[in-house]
Amino acid sequence: MSRSLQQLSELRQQIDRIDLDLLRLANSRGSLALEIQQLKHERGLPAYAPERESQILEQLMTANAGPLSDDAVEDIFHRLFQHSRFSLKPSNSMATEYQGESKVVSIGSIEIGNGQAVFMGGPCAVESEEQVEQTAQWLSQLGVSILRGGAFKPRTSPHSFQGLGRDGLDMLVRAARRYGLATVSEIMDPRDLDYFIERVDILQIGARNMQNTPLLREVGRSGKPILLKRGFMSTIEELLLAAEYILLEGNPQIVVCERGIRTFETLTRNTLDLACVALVKRLRAFPVIVDLSHSLGRTDIMLPIARAALACGCDGLMIEVHPNPAKARSDGQQTLSFSEMADLISGLQPLLEFLKREKSPSVWNLAEESFA
Template sequence: MGAVLGRIEVAESLALRSVEVEIRRPVHIGNAPPARESPGRQGRHLLPFPGADSGGNLLSDESLEQLRAEIDSLNLELLHLLNRRAELALQIGQRKAELGLAAFDPTRESAMLEQILENNRGPFPDAAIQSLFKEVFKASLDLMNKRHRQSLLVSRWCRRDNTVVEVGGVRLGADLGVLIAGPCSVEGVEQLEEVAAHLARRGVRLIRGGAFKPRTSPYSFQGLGQQALTMLSQVARRHGLAVVTEVLDPRDLEVVLECADVLQIGARNMFNYPLLQEVGRTRTPILLKRSFQATLEELLLSAEHVMSQGNDQVILCERGIRTFERWTRSTLDISAVPLLKQESHLPVVVDVSHAAGRRDILAPLARAALAAGADGLMLEVHSNPAVALSDGEQQLDLPGFDRLLESLGLPGPG
């Protein structure tokens, strides 16, 4: 009885395998031609069990190794073809750059994909092929963009050594912890004199002060203009300080140059390309602030506008970016410091005052900036912030400035 049951089970198993094979075969209805298989299914065979060929025979160790060797050979062939394609893509990218064309061409990419899918005969389905080639396209585009960045004057690949900007007896890009400090706006000789004298005693060599102020509201204090430049120049010279001040308009450049040792391009003018090109034709160092809505790549390209005109004395400044956070004026992008130092040879300073918009957290932000590799700090300092005509809430008073320097481990009063 047991033997009979055993034969029945074997028969049932064979019948099920026969049905499975029949299901896998394409079905023909009447005289209709067989249905076209999708590209991904052509030539596909389901193996009855692991380690078997399509006929159900066990693969020998020798035949398995032969197949693996063929795969290895194809891998190397694919690698060679991919790198050859990358070389051609770089040549195309260089030619596009010379012609002023964008590296990415969506029409061309769509046409290539269409041609590839039309010639796909499987066993990979179209979706898999499309996904694979999109990765190839993306990698090629990334390579083209990276090569373009490396060819820029601002690029670390163009110049391996750090650019050093010497001004006011300090070397930005070589000296550690360079400070640029002073009031947001020049408001009068008495205010400026008190701040400048204090900075000089603390060993600060660069004084900042706004003469032309770009304000969000047209009704806010706009600065004292040329009068402020005269005051700033006279007071700074009296105390042996170099002047950092902003220029807003190419028409003001000549008069600002008479006072400034460093021309500041503010965040709102980072995209003002005519102004960037004008200051690029001077030989005066440029402090270029990152716009609160700009990427690091855009900042570097703005610096490229300056350098392309012949002025390589450029200082990059991170001053915070706009986010959804409301507890600070901006959000300090501390990652910008090591990234800019990695991608560019230009010195980097951090304006912690504008990043925070509040004086109570300036010390930890300053420490973080220096720890991240910043070449210097920009700080707003006022003799009496409570009566300041602009940005009083983010300016340090003189004792507060002393405490911040002490927290950074810098010398005490001289």
């Protein structure tokens, strides 16, 4: 063997030894991360500490002498962080309790996650007593069980309609109670929490607030059922970690809402990620609701997408409904009229009857059983 080939072989052997050392060190790091997660769980501390990751990266960048670039170092350690906080965590996390059998969230006699679809309908924003009264009356006749409506509206523009605030919330609750409906409405400010707790059945965390950890902790302590909407630029991992903030406050009554994510597509308002439905139910077994209105931003394809959502296992649908969508003060283009809502529910009946008859939450489960 020539000297150059022998030198090449020796260098490769050194790399092999370093690779084995790296593997041992990575596994040692993973074991320590598991211990840390266990200690955090025992003490009720948040599982995810982004400031700690930032501190580690800063130390590594300072110590990096090359030839690896800082970007390469950051990429390598981001992957380690991700594995530690998500892939390894479930065996010692509180979220372990939410793997396997599907969980059911109860609101009075309403059950979300029992294998039968629940409908949440109502206006994007509460605009008047008459509007929400008409909507509640009509939806109750269609079999919708939960009245949705925004009283505090997070709008992109500060000049857009911001909602009627507490007056709007009271209108929503009065109409719902009159027609035997439960209520869901978005809370944005922890200072309004007591007011919401006394009146609203389900507290909604909107997409913009999915990573508002102080708000997540506060609603977690409330003990109320929580509808947690996925952020439009958030991964499924980030969604589950947001849910864990609520869990760690002792509140297991979480319903996850997939409402579409932002992509380069322009024909829909967002891109509905139905894989999220299947993955959340597989990884944590939370009930999952699909928001058809915000994911699509249009009404003409709502029926086939609703069928697809139910077929892949979602536990219910959230749909914006208004007496006159053309005059709605927000999101009229994605809102159904009363007759359109009736047509949608009618069009879903064959699938709903099939799922009910088979007593299975999804066609996916039926397929798994058939080919097992």
